[in-house]
Amino acid sequence: MKLAFCGTPEFAVPTLEAVIAAGHEVALVVTQPDRAAGRGLEVNVPPVKEAALKHGLRVMQPEKVKNNAELRAQLEGIAPDAILVVAYGRIIPQWMLELPRFGNINLHGSLLPKYRGAAPIQWAVACGEVVTGVTTMRLDAGLDTGDMLLAAVCPVGQEETAVDVYGCLAPLGAELMVETLKRLEAGTICPEVQDHSLATLAPILKREDGLIDFSRTAQQIYDRWRGFQPWPGAHTTLRGKKLIVAKMRVCSGRSVAQGELLVDGELMLVGCGGGTVAELLEVQMEGKKRMSAAEFLRGYQVKSGERLGL
Missing domain, CATH: 3.10.25.10 (Formyl transferase, C-terminal domain)
Structure with missing residues (x-):
């Protein structure tokens, strides 16, 4: 497939690497801008950007997405089969949702509909879950409310921290995304509507x-x-x-x-x-x-x- 990839932190890097290794064409990588952080205000480059540049991929770092004419022109010119979204950190606007034939495919760090929101891995551990996982889903206008595609389970050890669980879920999610694309192309996925009555929220940490x-x-x-x-x-x-x-x-x-x-x-x-x-x-x-x-x-x-x- 011809893809665009939206992601920012280390968690998203294995998925980017996996889809490249699977032979897909990543025509554009969209990530958040470089940020100055810490006492020395050193510039932090998003891990996804570093990975993309190693592969010679085109990278855009828009501050805003919704009304970004340059980004829209680039994506419309590419006409991707799917846009992959992995921990990008920005709301995907309607025009992006409607652009690809397979939609915007999100890798979410929980077994939906539990733990919708910005910090699913942290809240799953904080709430004492003994099992969590990753879900691929088709994004819609809601907060992690779109139809589910595939899911994979990961046990949570009694002494494991969110950092440990990240280490399990990132490669697991990469494999799941590759399988999701394979089955979407083959037409063998039946999207499943979420049971919204079972949803729990995982808001950004304060x-x-x-x-x-x-x-x-x-x-x-x-x-x-x-x-x-x-x-x-x-x-x-x-x-x-x-x-x-x-x-x-x-x-x-x-x-x-x-x-x-x-x-x-x-x-x-x-x-x-x-x-x-x-x-x-x-x-x-x-x-x-x-x-x-x-x-x-x-x-x-x-x-x-x-x-x-x-």
Whole structure:
């Protein structure tokens, strides 16, 4: 097929590589603009752009898409059989949806209709799912509401973070997209309408999502910590200052009041909802270095009975 490819982060690169390896012609790659980030304002180049340039592909980086006459002229001139959309980060306008004969094919990082939205992988882990996956779907004007084409399942280990699950889903999704294109061309796919009553949302992550609520159980807090790696992570306050929880686990067989610390030798335990307890393994005071619990307890002279989140 002749394709256009819209994608931005590392998650999208395996799919781009896979469709090229499968013999498809990628006539245009559309990705977000380079961005200055960090204290030194170094320019970050989207991973998809880097991959595209290695293959000598034409790249466009429009700031806006909806009313972009240059992009529209380029795509209409190419007349792609399909436009592939993988974590592009922009809403696809109606004129793009209507352009290719096979439509705009999106690789979504969940088993739809669950976890529609910008952060499906993170929210699936944060909600304690033991299975997730990827779905190819035909985009429509709604938020991940289009007809499903194919899906593939990936188990989620009890200690895996969102970063680990990304590592599973990116290559799995690449294989699924190649299979989807093959079957679309052969006419052997029967698009399936989503059951909208089963939909859940996975909105873009905010800094405050990382704030620990100790009324949740230790398992729920731990799942959110796993899901929100590498950002926004998990944080609370101690002595009025931000305390980042860099590593933690659920602790059984102990009893601690909710939000209260229990220091037991080199162990740093905190009471959570439902009488459950979490162990803080590595922490970091804002602006300070990351430390093991033992180092932190010694350095800050933390005592049992101190409270977190105040």
